[in-house]
Amino acid sequence: MTDPTPSKHVTHWIGGKPFDGGSDRRGDIYEPATGRVAGTVDFASEAEVDAAVAAAKAAFPAWRDASLSKRARVLFRFRELLTAHRDEIARLISSEHGKVVSDAAGEVARGLEVVEFACGIPHLLKGGFSENVSTRVDAYSILQPLGVVAGITPFNFPAMVPMWMFPVAIACGNTFVLKPSEKDPSASVRIAELWAEAGLPDGVFNVVHGDKAAVDGLLHHPDVKAVSFVGSTPIARYIYETAARNGKRVQALGGAKNHMVVLPDADLDLAADAAVSAGFGSAGERCMAISVVVAVEPVADELLAKVRERVAKLRIGPGDDPASDMGPLVTGQHRDKVASYLDSGVAQGATLAIDGRGTPVTGGGGDGFWLGPSVLDHVTPDMDAYKDEIFGPVLSVVRTGSYEEAMELISANPYGNGTAIFTNDGGAARRFQNEVEVGMVGINVPIPVPMAYYSFGGWKDSLFGDSHAHGMEGVHFYTRTKAVTARWLDPSHGGVNLGFPTNG
Numbered sequence: 001m002t003d004p005t006p007s008k009h010v011t012h013w014i015g016g017k018p019f020d021g022g023s024d025r026r027g028d029i030y031e032p033a034t035g036r037v038a039g040t041v042d043f044a045s046e047a048e049v050d051a052a053v054a055a056a057k058a059a060f061p062a063w064r065d066a067s068l069s070k071r072a073r074v075l076f077r078f079r080e081l082l083t084a085h086r087d088e089i090a091r092l093i094s095s096e097h098g099k100v101v102s103d104a105a106g107e108v109a110r111g112l113e114v115v116e117f118a119c120g121i122p123h124l125l126k127g128g129f130s131e132n133v134s135t136r137v138d139a140y141s142i143l144q145p146l147g148v149v150a151g152i153t154p155f156n157f158p159a160m161v162p163m164w165m166f167p168v169a170i171a172c173g174n175t176f177v178l179k180p181s182e183k184d185p186s187a188s189v190r191i192a193e194l195w196a197e198a199g200l201p202d203g204v205f206n207v208v209h210g211d212k213a214a215v216d217g218l219l220h221h222p223d224v225k226a227v228s229f230v231g232s233t234p235i236a237r238y239i240y241e242t243a244a245r246n247g248k249r250v251q252a253l254g255g256a257k258n259h260m261v262v263l264p265d266a267d268l269d270l271a272a273d274a275a276v277s278a279g280f281g282s283a284g285e286r287c288m289a290i291s292v293v294v295a296v297e298p299v300a301d302e303l304l305a306k307v308r309e310r311v312a313k314l315r316i317g318p319g320d321d322p323a324s325d326m327g328p329l330v331t332g333q334h335r336d337k338v339a340s341y342l343d344s345g346v347a348q349g350a351t352l353a354i355d356g357r358g359t360p361v362t363g364g365g366g367d368g369f370w371l372g373p374s375v376l377d378h379v380t381p382d383m384d385a386y387k388d389e390i391f392g393p394v395l396s397v398v399r400t401g402s403y404e405e406a407m408e409l410i411s412a413n414p415y416g417n418g419t420a421i422f423t424n425d426g427g428a429a430r431r432f433q434n435e436v437e438v439g440m441v442g443i444n445v446p447i448p449v450p451m452a453y454y455s456f457g458g459w460k461d462s463l464f465g466d467s468h469a470h471g472m473e474g475v476h477f478y479t480r481t482k483a484v485t486a487r488w489l490d491p492s493h494g495g496v497n498l499g500f501p502t503n504g
């Protein structure tokens with residue numbers, strides 16, 4: 001029997017239009033809820049990466065000189081179009097990623113907030129001005145764009161993570177080449193079409209698809225001035241080192257192992273709601289997912305009982321079924337790797353408190369990439385389930401005897417993306433916020449993703465580089481500062497002076 005659903009073919013977007021891949025390398029795009037191959041995506045060759053960078057380079061001089069109000073107007077129109085097409089993009093994401101449509105709509109909304117932040121670019125790009133730094137001499141600073149900048153993004157937020165980057169980069173006057181994840185590439189092309197509809201000049205926003213070859217093409221290209229990356233830590237380290245070696249400005253956000261500390265005085269219903277939501281939302285495939293609950297005794301048994309009650313009510317099913325709480329994982333290979341931590345955890349001494357391998361699935365196909373919410377209890381730091389970023393619906397519970405022990409655990413962990421503390425003690429929360437070596441901290445909030453006007457980024461092995469994403473750090477990353485000292489002719493000018501300039 002032939003497959004009734006036509007197979008899609010996703011290709012690049014260069015110079016304001018689709019650009020069919022001439023290379024014979026392609027990747028499969030899966031539909032995670034059924035396990036079927038829904039289409040293919042072109043993988044860019046070096047020549048195609050060159051074409052995208054050339055289009056971006058050609059568009060740069062005019063876009064750099066476009067007035068701030070013109071840039072802001074394009075951004076406002078883009079915002080309106082994204083808002084109008086939010087559900088359509090969410091469905092596209094859900095079909096390729098697997099997450100439920102409401103969650104995908106949430107990621108588009110968080111990306112939209114960065115677009116809204118970037119709409120304020122006339123204000124954000126204001127430099128400083130000092131009158132009379134010397135007699136009748138003024139000094140001022142200008143923030144100028146870098147040129148062609150590139151973004152390389154992960155599968156887990158195919159709309160939001162690129163939108164941490166390009167709205168700010170483009171608003172600042174740069175032109176952009178996006179290399180999205182090859183696992184769910186369609187949202188980026190739809191977004192490129194919306195940019196064109198919004199009136200963005202051709203070549204300002206380009207998309208090339210592919211794997212390591214496309215990424216390396218960007219990292220080595222002399223016309224790419226800066227690289228923003230979000231993905232796993234080993235690749236983030238590679239991107240940082242390679243881009244920096246090639247003289248580029250680089251920010252590379254890596255993986256995570258986010259701990260949620262529950263103190264004995266915490267509201268355990270709130271904590272259990274948070275652990276389940278942040279552990280199993282988007283099937284745990286979030287860089288800000290909670291993957292370790294650190295229960296400061298004596299709360300572990302009671303907390304776990306409350307987690308069980310909540311997990312039992314979760315409905316697992318296809319992302320486009322409004323009744324589903326949690327969808328499938330992104331690929332079969334990833335599902336198998338995530339599930340393998342349940343076996344290794346038990347072999348290394350953990351207790352399997354909830355085994356998601358048998359969780360019933362409502363709808364979808366038997367070949368979908370399913371794994372239900374799972375909990376490993378009595379996890380210790382030497383176990384693989386603790387050491388590795390699992391990136392799936394597996395929550396580990398580590399039991400500790402004190403706040404200090406919990407803090408030692410977090411301090412010793414190589415990652416430092418997000419963390420949270422649950423407590424009713426303001427003093428303990430304040431101490432935690434002060435001491436913890438993690439970039440984003442939640443107090444009775446499990447997924448503390450900063451708003452667009454703050455910046456997003458972790459510490460330690462969760463970020464290589466100096467700048468976090470969006471907010472003012474984003475504006476600074478995508479601009480360089482020029483300081484000007486000016487004297488206009490006046491009656492007192494003239495005279496040679498070989499001394500070093502000083503104020504006078």
Ligand code: NAD
Pocket residue numbers: 152153154155156157161179180181182210211212215216230231232233235236253254255256286287389391417457458462
């Ligand atoms: P990944 O590192 O496998 O891929 C990220 C990007 O790098 C993709 O575009 C991919 O095509 C490219 N890539 C993969 N292998 C490469 C290689 N060898 N050389 C060059 N490029 C390569 O990550 P993923 O599986 O798509 O996404 C999940 C990871 O992203 C998790 O580790 C998660 O924590 C992390 N993440 C981090 C943040 C953050 O803000 N810190 C946000 C989202 C996701």
